[in-house]
Amino acid sequence: MDLDAVAVIERPQVSRPNATGATAVPAAFERLFRAEYARVVRVAYRVVGDQAEAEDVAQDVFVAFYRAHSPDMPYAPAWLHRAAAHTALNAIRSRSRRTAREERDATGREASADPEGAALERERAREVRATLARMPRGAAELLALRYSGLSYAEVAAATGTKIDQVGTRLRRAHDAFRKEVSRGPHR
Numbered sequence: 497m498d499l500d501a502v503a504v505i506e507r508p509q510v511s512r513p514n515a516t517g518a519t520a521v522p523a524a525f526e527r528l529f530r531a532e533y534a535r536v537v538r539v540a541y542r543v544v545g546d547q548a549e550a551e552d553v554a555q556d557v558f559v560a561f562y563r564a565h566s567p568d569m570p571y572a573p574a575w576l577h578r579a580a581a582h583t584a585l586n587a588i589r590s591r592s593r594r595t596a597r598e599e600r601d602a603t604g605r606e607a608s609a610d611p612e613g614a615a616l617e618r619e620r621a622r623e624v625r626a627t628l629a630r631m632p633r634g635a636a637e638l639l640a641l642r643y644s645g646l647s648y649a650e651v652a653a654a655t656g657t658k659i660d661q662v663g664t665r666l667r668r669a670h671d672a673f674r675k676e677v678s679r680g681p682h683r
Contacts, residue, residue, distance in 0.1 A: 543584035574653035
């Protein structure tokens with residue numbers, strides 16, 4: 497996402513246009529964007545499994561944050577991480593075209609050294625995403641946040657829980673994941 501694209505988004509605050517006519521992005525938002533963009537994309541990618549779609553999710557998350565919040569707020573990183581997980585989960589729940597897109601993508605790739613292994617890995621990733629989509633939102637978000645590389649402290653901040661509860665909640669989320677896998681795709 498280009499910071500100039502964010503600058504043209506309407507914002508309730510009055511800002512002065514720059515030489516190109518676009519409203520300048522506040523320095524605090526630019527710092528937040530530069531500090532958190534890669535992590536927000538990573539959270540989204542762990543859920544959706546597609547780089548372009550993860551970047552779209554990150555763009556949606558930053559636009560939503562920019563419109564409604566001050567970038568100086570201490571909850572900004574946690575809000576962005578949780579919103580990335582939430583928005584990505586919504587994307588996999590609502591897009592029936594995913595299977596067709598992944599099949600087109602799979603046929604367009606170069607043949608790998610182990611085509612059977614690559615096919616099995618794609619199928620496993622598809623099953624994980626489908627399982628996350630069927631799980632309760634809180635458990636799915638927790639797993640998405642943790643397996644996107646966030647620490648227990650960052651997961652706690654993003655979910656609004658105490659750090660000493662994260663391990664227990666993760667165990668329960670893993671149990672819910674296993675239970676959903678054992679149920680299979682059709683309840």
